[in-house]
Amino acid sequence: MKKIFATIIIAVMAVFAFAQTRTEVKSTDLPKKTTDYIAQNMKGFTIDKAFKMENKAEISYTVFVMKGTEKHKMHFDKDGNFIKSAVPVEEKKIEAAPAPKPKEQKPAKETPVAKPAGK
Secondary structure (H helix, E strand, O other): OOOHHHHHHHHHHHHHHEEEEEEEEEEOOOHHHHHHHHHHHHOOOOOEEEEEEEEEOEEEEEEEEEEEEEEEEEEEEOOOOOOEOOOOOOHHOOOOOOOOOOOOOOOOOOOOOOOOOOO
């Protein structure tokens, strides 16, 4: 019984230790470096959504920018410095592998039919 109780306590503590909060923020609440970077490097893109990510004492920002139907997910540190950019998963185009060529079928070999004995 003590082992079960200890396991539950450890599991609950792990959940809280790795908890991350994601809060939607206005583009005006982003660090100036972030908006400046987007304006300079993503010409024609507008900020669609922005989130403040808090993980323990670390803060970062995730920003979704759009231009027409093109959408990018960008990551910035707490000071607004660019970290990385990616096309969101739901937007990634996955190319199908080419279909395998059908194998040529060889004509079946005829097996001689045994004649009944005595005929």
